[in-house]
Amino acid sequence: MQITLREIQSSDSALLAETERVCFSASWSKSAIDSVCARADFCGVLAFIGEQAVGYLLGTSLFETAEVLRIAVLPAFRGNHYGGAILDSFLGLAQRKGAERVFLEVREDNAPAIKLYQSRGFLAGRTRKNYYEDGATAVEMYKDL
Numbered sequence: 001m002q003i004t005l006r007e008i009q010s011s012d013s014a015l016l017a018e019t020e021r022v023c024f025s026a027s028w029s030k031s032a033i034d035s036v037c038a039r040a041d042f043c044g045v046l047a048f049i050g051e052q053a054v055g056y057l058l059g060t061s062l063f064e065t066a067e068v069l070r071i072a073v074l075p076a077f078r079g080n081h082y083g084g085a086i087l088d089s090f091l092g093l094a095q096r097k098g099a100e101r102v103f104l105e106v107r108e109d110n111a112p113a114i115k116l117y118q119s120r121g122f123l124a125g126r127t128r129k130n131y132y133e134d135g136a137t138a139v140e141m142y143k144d145l
C-alpha cells in the first residue's frame with residue numbers, strides 16, 4: 001500500500017506516544033516526546049497508510065550534524081520497506097537543512113534496526129558497553145550525506 005510521509009508537528013505527540021507504547025518496551029512518555037519535539041533542532045517524520053499512523057522517526061538536525069534518536073514501525077506493518085522509506089525521508093530533510101553526517105546509536109542485539117541502517121549505507125563506529133539500562137552494548141553508526 002502507498003505510504004505517505006510528512007514532517008512531525010508538536011500536535012502529533014499524543015499519537016507518537018501511543019505508537020511508542022506499542023513499539024518499545026521502554027517507551028518514551030508523551031512529556032518526553034513533547035520535550036524532544038520542542039527542541040530547536042528537532043526534525044521528525046511521521047508515516048501513514050491511509051489514515052493509520054504506521055511509523056515515525058524522531059531526530060535532530062543542526063548545521064552539519066544530524067542524529068536519529070528513535071525510529072519505529074508498528075509490528076503489523078514491519079517488513080514492508082516502510083522503515084526504509086521513513087529513514088530515507090529523514091535523510092533527505094536533514095540534507096536539505098545542511099547536514100553532512102548523520103549519527104545514531106543502536107543496540108548491538110537489534111538485528112532488524114542494524115540491517116535497516118546498513119541498507120542505507122550507515123557504517124559502524126565505536127561500541128559502548130553497558131550503554132543501556134539492562135547492560136546491553138550500543139553500536140555507534142554514522143553515514144555521510
Ligand SMILES: CC(C)(COP(=O)(O)OP(=O)(O)OC[C@H]1O[C@@H](n2cnc3c(N)ncnc32)[C@H](O)[C@@H]1OP(=O)(O)O)[C@@H](O)C(=O)NCCC(=O)NCCS
Nearest residue numbers: 070071072073078079080081082083084112113115116119
Ligand atoms: C527497525 C524497524 C523500524 C524496521 O522497520 P521495517 O519497516 O520493518 O523495515 P524495512 O521493511 O524498511 O526494512 C529495511 C531493511 O531492514 C531489513 N529488515 C527489516 N526487518 C528485519 C528483520 N526482522 N530481520 C532482518 N532484517 C530486517 C530488511 O530486509 C530491509 O533490508 P533491504 O531493504 O535490504 O531488504 C522495525 O523493526 C521496528 O520498528 N523495530 C522496533 C523499534 C526499534 O527497535 N527501532 C530502532 C531503535 S530506535
